[in-house]
Amino acid sequence: MTDVSRLPAVVAENWDWQMRGACRGMDAAVFFHFDNERGLVRRHREESAKxxxxxxxxxxxxxxxxxxxxxxxGIWGGLGEDALRRLIAAKRRSPGPE
Ligand code: SF4
Incomplete structure (x- = not known):
């Protein structure tokens, strides 16, 4: 089962930004890789998304x-999966004020 405990509450202000994303209405496959995607195909897709x-x-x-x-x-905020993992790990090490 999917863990949704980290998702924001279902309040419009928490999700409203998604309505204004430049990717709105685009094919999600630009932002999310398929199984076993790699090499140039992956790099070109990620560059397009970024x-x-x-x-x-x-x-x-x-x-x-x-x-x-x-x-x-996937690609979020212009960052790929490796960069997101590094940011998340850094935040866990130093969570800062909430
Ligand atoms: S930053 Fe990228 S993935 Fe996020 S909403 Fe904007 S276009 Fe979409």
């Missing part, structure tokens, strides 16, 4: 969401 993120008005909100919910699958 280019979209680079002009997104809610990039900061998207990244904050990914880190706070410990989301490591």
């Amino acid at each position: 280019e979209i993120c680079s002009r997104c008005p809610v990039r900061a909100e998207c990244l904050e969401h990914a880190v706070s919910t410990e989301e490591t699958y």
Whole structure:
């Protein structure tokens, strides 16, 4: 079963940013890899996603969401999975004020 305990409460303000994302309405396959994807195919897909993120008005909100919910699958806030894992690990080591 999926653990949803880290997801924000179902309150419109917590999710409203998603309505303004540059990726809204796009094919999610640009942002999420398929099984066993690797090499140039993976790199090109990730570069395409990051280019979209680079002009997104809610990039900061998207990244904050990914880190706070410990989301490591896909491209979020312009970062790939390795970068997200590093940020999440750093936050766990030094959580700071809530
Ligand atoms: S930062 Fe990227 S993944 Fe996040 S909402 Fe914007 S376009 Fe979508």
